[in-house]
Amino acid sequence: MLAATANKGAEVTAAVLAASQDGITLVIGLAGLMAFWAGLMEIAEASGLTKVLAGLLRPITSRLFPDIPPDHEAMGAIILSMAANILGIGNAATPLGIRAMEKLEELNNNPGTATDSMCTFVAITTSSLTIIPVTVIGMRLAAGSAAPADIIPPTLIATGASTLAAVIIDLMWRKLGQHSGGQE
Amino acid sequence: MTVFLQAMESIGSWAIPAVVLFIPLWGLIKGIKVYEVFIEGAKKGLAATLRITPYLIAMLVSIRVFNAAGGLDILTEALAPISKRLAIPQAVIPMFLIRPLSGSGALAMLGDILKTQGPDTLAGFMASVVQGSTETTLYVLTVYFGAVNVFRVRRSLTIGLWADLVGFVAAVCACSWFFKG
Numbered sequence: 019m020l021a022a023t024a025n026k027g028a029e030v031t032a033a034v035l036a037a038s039q040d041g042i043t044l045v046i047g048l049a050g051l052m053a054f055w056a057g058l059m060e061i062a063e064a065s066g067l068t069k070v071l072a073g074l075l076r077p078i079t080s081r082l083f084p085d086i087p088p089d090h091e092a093m094g095a096i097i098l099s100m101a102a103n104i105l106g107i108g109n110a111a112t113p114l115g116i117r118a119m120e121k122l123e124e125l126n127n128n129p130g131t132a133t134d135s136m137c138t139f140v141a142i143t144t145s146s147l148t149i150i151p152v153t154v155i156g157m158r159l160a161a162g163s164a165a166p167a168d169i170i171p172p173t174l175i176a177t178g179a180s181t182l183a184a185v186i187i188d189l190m191w192r193k194l195g196q197h198s199g200g201q202e
Numbered sequence: 203m204t205v206f207l208q209a210m211e212s213i214g215s216w217a218i219p220a221v222v223l224f225i226p227l228w229g230l231i232k233g234i235k236v237y238e239v240f241i242e243g244a245k246k247g248l249a250a251t252l253r254i255t256p257y258l259i260a261m262l263v264s265i266r267v268f269n270a271a272g273g274l275d276i277l278t279e280a281l282a283p284i285s286k287r288l289a290i291p292q293a294v295i296p297m298f299l300i301r302p303l304s305g306s307g308a309l310a311m312l313g314d315i316l317k318t319q320g321p322d323t324l325a326g327f328m329a330s331v332v333q334g335s336t337e338t339t340l341y342v343l344t345v346y347f348g349a350v351n352v353f354r355v356r357r358s359l360t361i362g363l364w365a366d367l368v369g370f371v372a373a374v375c376a377c378s379w380f381f382k383g
Contacts, residue, residue, distance in 0.1 A: 026270060033263075033267050034267060037262040037263040038263055041259035045251060045254070049251045058221075059243055061236055061239050064234045065228050065229040115342070115346055116250050119349050126350075130354060131352065131353075132354060136347075136352065137356055141361040141365065143342050143346070144342045144358075145366075151330075153334075154330050157313060157316060162320075166321065168327070169330045171380055175373075176332075176376055177336075179368050183365045184361055184362070184365035187360075187361050187365070
């Protein structure tokens, strides 16, 4: 509809073709990483490593994810995914995050609908956990900035504010849902 | 500066080798058949990739068509009075709109702003902070929920977008505070 009013048929046609192809390129790029990190995670789970990790951070995680059993593998997967995000290892973050979602799905009694823990995990992930935005600093340096890293303090404030907002809104939503006795 | 960047990069580049060595080693110590278990996991990883593909393509095409049809321009124009009142540089407005939708789109836009406005202007500074401080909400939602075939995402989208908005407001405030133009 928008296209018709703006008379942009050719642009839209090109966008459809390019976007579908880019989708496949993106997935092919991701496939190898997905296989690799999932393989590594399988070892970490079989050897009990994820449980050890989960135990270390239990005081924090048990509050954020009250409905995951403390030594369930989902907990360890969530922690590893968040660690990859914080350290800025972007190419490991997505495979590890998906792995965590699969473990959370094992606890889901209602397939097709997100559980509370899934909502919390996704909310925290989308709010971004990156501490040092290496890519952006590199781009600024390349663009000839006199002080490329000056963005770190405001970036930390913005990241902190959005993550805090995500956690607080999520907690409130959970509490309200419990009071009304409903699903949401 | 470059020393600091190199230090950050080397932390990033050593984190993966450390993890990649440590996990199989731990597995060996615990008596796990490391190779067999790895293959089992890798199969699951590939299956998950295939599961998310349709979701990813649907999302990418919708966003690109929206942009190509001029949706972004119309929204940017609609927001112009607000940006003027809050003293946000006009060039940064499309950045706020595209950041939750497309990671590569936002990165391209940041590159463009850095080039046309300069990295040390308020516009360049603010766009950098916006890029660095939030995630591509829609991509995370699509891929994470797509992997487990969850369609009813409940509060996730709402929280994700609200968190983005809070992040943007914080970015604008912090940038005005820290920016030494």
